[in-house]
Amino acid sequence: MPLLDQVRSDYFDFLRFPTVSADPARLPSLRDCAAWLAEKFGAMGMEAEIAATPGAPVVLAKWSQPGGGQRRRVLIYGHYDVQPAEREDGWTGDPFEPRLKGGMVVARGSTDNKGQIFAHMLGVAEAIKEGGAATDVVFVVEGEEEVGSDNLEAVLKARKKDLRCDVAVISDTNMAGPDQPTLTYGLRGIAALEVDLTGPSHDLHSGVYGGAVVNPIKVLTQLLAGLHDDHSRVTVPGFYKKVRKPAAWERKAAKDLGVSDGEVRRQAGSPALGGEPGYTAIERIGMRPTAEINGITGGYQGPGPKTVLPSKASAKLTFRLVPHQDPAEIAGLVEKYLQKKCPKTVKMKITRHHGGLPYFCDPKKDFGPAAVRALRQAWDGKKVHYLLEGGTIPIVSVIRKVLGVETLLVGLSLPDCRAHGPDETFPIAYLERGARMNRALLHEISKS
Amino acid sequence: MPLLDQVRSDYFDFLRFPTVSADPARLPSLRDCAAWLAEKFGAMGMEAEIAATPGAPVVLAKWSQPGGGQRRRVLIYGHYDVQPAEREDGWTGDPFEPRLKGGMVVARGSTDNKGQIFAHMLGVAEAIKEGGAATDVVFVVEGEEEVGSDNLEAVLKARKKDLRCDVAVISDTNMAGPDQPTLTYGLRGIAALEVDLTGPSHDLHSGVYGGAVVNPIKVLTQLLAGLHDDHSRVTVPGFYKKVRKPAAWERKAAKDLGVSDGEVRRQAGSPALGGEPGYTAIERIGMRPTAEINGITGGYQGPGPKTVLPSKASAKLTFRLVPHQDPAEIAGLVEKYLQKKCPKTVKMKITRHHGGLPYFCDPKKDFGPAAVRALRQAWDGKKVHYLLEGGTIPIVSVIRKVLGVETLLVGLSLPDCRAHGPDETFPIAYLERGARMNRALLHEISKS
Numbered sequence: 056m057p058l059l060d061q062v063r064s065d066y067f068d069f070l071r072f073p074t075v076s077a078d079p080a081r082l083p084s085l086r087d088c089a090a091w092l093a094e095k096f097g098a099m100g101m102e103a104e105i106a107a108t109p110g111a112p113v114v115l116a117k118w119s120q121p122g123g124g125q126r127r128r129v130l131i132y133g134h135y136d137v138q139p140a141e142r143e144d145g146w147t148g149d150p151f152e153p154r155l156k157g158g159m160v161v162a163r164g165s166t167d168n169k170g171q172i173f174a175h176m177l178g179v180a181e182a183i184k185e186g187g188a189a190t191d192v193v194f195v196v197e198g199e200e201e202v203g204s205d206n207l208e209a210v211l212k213a214r215k216k217d218l219r220c221d222v223a224v225i226s227d228t229n230m231a232g233p234d235q236p237t238l239t240y241g242l243r244g245i246a247a248l249e250v251d252l253t254g255p256s257h258d259l260h261s262g263v264y265g266g267a268v269v270n271p272i273k274v275l276t277q278l279l280a281g282l283h284d285d286h287s288r289v290t291v292p293g294f295y296k297k298v299r300k301p302a303a304w305e306r307k308a309a310k311d312l313g314v315s316d317g318e319v320r321r322q323a324g325s326p327a328l329g330g331e332p333g334y335t336a337i338e339r340i341g342m343r344p345t346a347e348i349n350g351i352t353g354g355y356q357g358p359g360p361k362t363v364l365p366s367k368a369s370a371k372l373t374f375r376l377v378p379h380q381d382p383a384e385i386a387g388l389v390e391k392y393l394q395k396k397c398p399k400t401v402k403m404k405i406t407r408h409h410g411g412l413p414y415f416c417d418p419k420k421d422f423g424p425a426a427v428r429a430l431r432q433a434w435d436g437k438k439v440h441y442l443l444e445g446g447t448i449p450i451v452s453v454i455r456k457v458l459g460v461e462t463l464l465v466g467l468s469l470p471d472c473r474a475h476g477p478d479e480t481f482p483i484a485y486l487e488r489g490a491r492m493n494r495a496l497l498h499e500i501s502k503s
Numbered sequence: 504m505p506l507l508d509q510v511r512s513d514y515f516d517f518l519r520f521p522t523v524s525a526d527p528a529r530l531p532s533l534r535d536c537a538a539w540l541a542e543k544f545g546a547m548g549m550e551a552e553i554a555a556t557p558g559a560p561v562v563l564a565k566w567s568q569p570g571g572g573q574r575r576r577v578l579i580y581g582h583y584d585v586q587p588a589e590r591e592d593g594w595t596g597d598p599f600e601p602r603l604k605g606g607m608v609v610a611r612g613s614t615d616n617k618g619q620i621f622a623h624m625l626g627v628a629e630a631i632k633e634g635g636a637a638t639d640v641v642f643v644v645e646g647e648e649e650v651g652s653d654n655l656e657a658v659l660k661a662r663k664k665d666l667r668c669d670v671a672v673i674s675d676t677n678m679a680g681p682d683q684p685t686l687t688y689g690l691r692g693i694a695a696l697e698v699d700l701t702g703p704s705h706d707l708h709s710g711v712y713g714g715a716v717v718n719p720i721k722v723l724t725q726l727l728a729g730l731h732d733d734h735s736r737v738t739v740p741g742f743y744k745k746v747r748k749p750a751a752w753e754r755k756a757a758k759d760l761g762v763s764d765g766e767v768r769r770q771a772g773s774p775a776l777g778g779e780p781g782y783t784a785i786e787r788i789g790m791r792p793t794a795e796i797n798g799i800t801g802g803y804q805g806p807g808p809k810t811v812l813p814s815k816a817s818a819k820l821t822f823r824l825v826p827h828q829d830p831a832e833i834a835g836l837v838e839k840y841l842q843k844k845c846p847k848t849v850k851m852k853i854t855r856h857h858g859g860l861p862y863f864c865d866p867k868k869d870f871g872p873a874a875v876r877a878l879r880q881a882w883d884g885k886k887v888h889y890l891l892e893g894g895t896i897p898i899v900s901v902i903r904k905v906l907g908v909e910t911l912l913v914g915l916s917l918p919d920c921r922a923h924g925p926d927e928t929f930p931i932a933y934l935e936r937g938a939r940m941n942r943a944l945l946h947e948i949s950k951s
Contacts, residue, residue, distance in 0.1 A: 077807035139809055145705060202807055229711060243710060247808045256772025257593060260923035262691060262894030263677060265793045265823050267767055267784035269777035272796040272818075273731065280728035283721065319715055324704025327847045329717035336715035345713045348720040349811050350802035355819060359525035359650055360695045360856040361587055362821055362895075363797050363923055370720075371803060373810055375713050399775045408808040446710025447810075475708035475811055 062177065062486060063155075065095065069135075069169050070153040070162040076111055076136035076202045085111040085198045088135050092196055099180040101194070106214070108206035111136060111198030115214065118183060119191040127501050128191040130220040130458070131179075131493075132450060133172025133227065134200035137164035138475045145477035159480040167474035170481035171226035171467045172196055174489025182494055189497040193218055197450075200227075203247075203409020204449050211457040222422045222500060223454045226489065228466030231312045231440040233482075236430035236492075238423065238441055239464035241341070244376035244413035245447040246386040250275070250393060251369040251404040258354075261364040269400035271368040272353040278396055279370060282346045287331050289346045289374075291392045294385065299378040299415070301342045301443075308441040309337050314470075322471050341443030345375040346389075375445060382410030411449025416461045425499035426463040432499075433492035465492060510625065510934060511603075513543065517583075517617050518601040518610040524559055524584035524650045533559040533646045536583050540644055547628040549642070554662070556654035559584060559646030563662065566631060567639040575949050576639040578668040578906070579627075579941075580898060581620025581675065582648035585612035586923045593925035607928040615922035618929035619674035619915045620644055622937025630942055637945040641666055645898075648675075651695075651857020652897050659905040670870045670948060671902045674937065676914030679760045679888040681930075684878035684940075686871065686889055687912035689789070692824035692861035693895040694834040697854040698723070698841060699817040706802075709812040717848035719816040720801040726844055727818060730794045735779050737794045737822075739840045742833065747826040747863070749790045749891075756889040757785050762918075770919050789891030793823040794837075823893065830858030859897025864909045873947035874911040880947075881940035913940060 072088035075081045089105050089112045096103035096116035103116040114135070120126060140150035140163035148154055153162035160170065175194075182188040195218065197207050211218060228239040254271035255264070284290050301309075319336040320328050330339040353368030355361035374385055390405050397403045417423065418441055430439045444464070451462040467489045473479045520536035523529045537553050537560045544551035544564035551564040562583070568574060588598035588611035596602055601610035608618065623642075630636040643666065645655050659666060676687040702719035703712070732738050749757075767784040768776050778787040801816030803809035822833055838853050845851045865871065866889055878887045892912070899910040915937045921927045 077805065077809060079806065138811075139803065139805055145814075201810075245710070245810070247810075249808075254771075254773055257921065257926075258924040259771055259921075260894060261793075261795045261797060261821060262693070262823060262892070263918070263922065264767070264771055264788065265795045265893060266787035266791050267764075267776050267778050268771045268773050269775075270795055272799050273727070276724040276727040276796065276799070277731075279721070279724040283725075316715075319712070323702075323707055323712055323716045325702055325716050325848065326850055327717075328715050329846070329848045330715050339714035340712065343714050345709075347709045347713045347718055347810075347812060348724065348802065349709060349809055350804050350813070351720050351724070351816065352800055352804045354796065354798035355587065356798050356800045357525065357587055358527065360697070360819055360821065361525060361797055361923070362649075362693070362695075362795075363586075364795060365797070366593070368799065371808055373709060373808065375710060398777070400773065400777045402774055444710070445713060446708060470711070473705065473707075474711065475809070476706040478705075 066173050066486065067153045069173060070164055071151055073151045074136045074164065074198060075139050076199050077139050082111065085136060089114050089198060092135060095176065096194065099176065100183045106210050108210060110206050113207060113210045114196040116194040117192065117217065118188065120187050123191065126191050128193065128220045129497060129500055130193050130195060130218060130223040131175050132195045132223055132225045133175065134168045134197050136198040136201050137167065138201050147478055155483060158483055160483050161478050161480050163479055165479050165481035166468040166472040167479065168200065168227045170486065171489065174467055174486050175226060175493045177486060178490035178493025181490060189501040193220060203411065205409065207450060208453045208457060211453060215457060218458060220458065220460055222460050223462040224496060225448060225451065225462055225464055226467045227448055228444045228464045229468045229470050230466055231314060231442060233469055234434060234437060236434040236437055236439045237466060238418055238426050238430060238439060239444045239466060240416055240418040240441055241443040242414040242448055242451060243445050244380060244382055245411045246374045246376060246382040247372065247408035247410065248386055248389065249369065249371050249406040249408065251367065252401045253367050254401045255364065255366050258366050259364040261362045264364050268364060270364050271401045272365060274398060274401045275353065275368040275370060278393055279348055281396060287329055289344065291388050293388050294344065297379045298344060306338065309335065309341060312337060312440050312442065340445035342377060344377050344380060347373050347375065349373055375447065376413045378413045378415045380413060382412060386410060411447045412452035414451045421461060422463055422500055422503055425503040426465055426496060429492060429496035429499045430465060432495040433488060465496065514618070514621050514934065515601045517621060518612055519599055521599045522584045522612065522646060523587050524647050525587050530559065533584060537562050537646060540583060543624065544642065547624065548631045554658050556658060558654050561655060561658045562644040564642040565640065565665065566627070566636065568635050571639065574639050576641065576668045577945055577948055578666060578671040579623050579640060579642050580671055580673045581623065581644045582616045582646065583644055584646040584649050585615065586649050595926055603931060606931055608931050609926055609928050611927055613927050613929035614916040614920040615927065616648065616675045618934065619937065622915055622934050623674060623941045625934060626938035626941025629938060637949040641668060648898070651859065652901065653857065655898060656901045656905060659901060663905060666906060668906065668908055670908050671910040672944060673896060673899065673910055673912050674915045675896055676892045676912045677916045677918050678914055679762060679890060681917055682882060682885060684882040684885055684887045685914060686866055686874050686878060686887060687892045687914055688864055688866040688889055689891040690862040690896055690899060691893050692828060692830055693859045694822045694824060694830040695820065695856035695858065696834055696837065697817065697819050697856065699815065699852040700849045701815050702849045703812065703814050706814050707812040709810045712812050716812060718812050719849045720813060722846060722849045723801065723816040723818060726841060727796055729844060735777055737792065739836050741836050742792065745827045746792060754786065757783065757789060760785060760888055760890065788893035790825060792825050792828060795821050795823065797821055823895070824861045826861045826863045828861060830860060834858060859895045860900035862899045869909060870911055870948055870951055873951040874913055874944060877940060877944035877947045878913060880943040881936060913944065
């Protein structure tokens, strides 16, 4: 098989594993995918290992130049788990049967994160084949990123010696646009929780009881509507207390990205944008925290009407955080706020899901300039952008804490790759481009 | 087979048809059930007929005393369709496989309305067998009551001559309590609509777009939370304009029912009641209009978290109305209110479902006293209660309009029969009790 066909075939095999970490029923698929990855790393000439956890395993793979002595060592992190995906969410085909459409690969995980980590694997595989990578390398590919990386910290701690490195590299962020190389120097954090309300002990006839028995959906809409004021600011007391004010150069860099509010609106396909006054869309996404309702459910949802006064209503919430907000503290403030506002007509249960710290790392220091040079080379001299990403990669804070190194965020995803949405895509050409970037980056790091 | 076993066997067969009128896929079951009913009426010695409609058919059955001359004629109305029911709604067994449990029959439709119309069929069957009913009788049993009886009016109009009568009788309401015979003299009406919001054109990553793109669930919670003020009053302008003020004797009759707020709370299994100040629970249910959210849905609802900013959110709403509110007018006011409040960040689509007029009929006039005497006889001399029902039976207003007669509402259902909820029940003994009531009622009407 020609090399390019083999690469595509391997990438498609990778995408076919339905590695939805949020669904416990998918654990066998996650395990199969980890075994598949370990085999690939082995075939590359790396020393691969599967580290078991109480959940999905972590795949580790290392390579050192034989007799290389004291060299730079780079940790490359990625994840093989993906967000949930069902045909009825709006996919035009099976989310786990990849298709190539106009140069774009359509499949769940194509960009987040299988495509991006696979590009790094290609770069290292090529380098080893041609005599060796510019630095020693260790890959850490986990299977629980989409549900909070709960078990990764323990693995990093247990293998701390094996994983010692000078810097970490992650491609799990967006570029400013197609062929606009981008260094992401900050990420938002996250606090996630679920609110379950129970009113009557069973579903009631809304005619027979309506007006006297309080509907938990009504209470839920009131509690959730109260989370924002008329200026789209979050009303939870203390929420903004620790929010970092961006420097002037950061607001200029945000403007230099050239992503207008109209462009964000176009990508989202939204009738009109909203959000806090005084910020552009790109600033709201990068520099400001949010309260988001990711899901809501209650009562009858089938065809036609049903005159029911339901027993239960619930919602899934996430709060995106910026430095120096703390996920546990924010979850506590939200919980306190909701408990205080909740009327006695319903019982409330709050479940905390994963949290992740926000991240900020000065791009003008340490290995930042090396990353900028590598990005420029890989994209044939194009200007490199500086970005504050709205998403969360909790692991960067864990890497800083456990391994004591910073992370270079050199994403290969595009803003309209629909990560987490239906018909997620990745440009097939970025596999090769990403491999080039990987080799340039290891080379620049080796010289820094 | 002994007679009682035969009765139970027939009743259970009736309950086994999954006649969910809200689900278009169930239409064949509705047609089968109508054919089954027509056969039963025929076996009783009545002239039965199935009247086709664009939806579920209407079963008609008439009987006249041979050579009876000028006699009273009574129309008995019921419905063979039921509310949706799925195991996962909280049923302890198959909703369409009836079970007898401590004297109660558990099945969807056991009380609403299959059990109650079946009791009238038993009464008339017995009377015909013993030489003839006290009045001429015509049954009208439809299959679209739970979705608004859209096609019934046309059938009544087309068969107006066949259906001429002195009064109509319906058992599709609650008794005040077990063995407390009750005449219902009013019903709430209903206006139903669905609100669908679309924000972004596809589901987005809540990290990548959150803060700039407005979440349609957020907008929906704000719109719905705004439907009530802090005193549980509906905020839609003009909503209360035509609401009838109850007379002093009605508030006394409501009190005489002896249903305390605590009892309503116990039936509902609710932590605490709510509603408009200045009214008891039973008054809020009978005399006051409501705005109810019967269902809400949007975003991710599976296990665990998902960081999605969804494209769509929607809700099903019903408004319970009292005299002299008009369903079309109220639906119009609500639509206008929501359109005005809806921000430009989402697209709103409002779909109107069925409407039903509220009903009020003075129980001291016309055939009211005959009904009270019959109820007293059937329940061995017990005091008869006067009730304002919170539910809706749109057909009573149609009967008044098309046939020019009032309706006696002599329900056999109990407040905790869980009509519309999971594990709906009906006391098996009320089949016989209802048959007695039917015979006493026809007898009293024949003398009035």
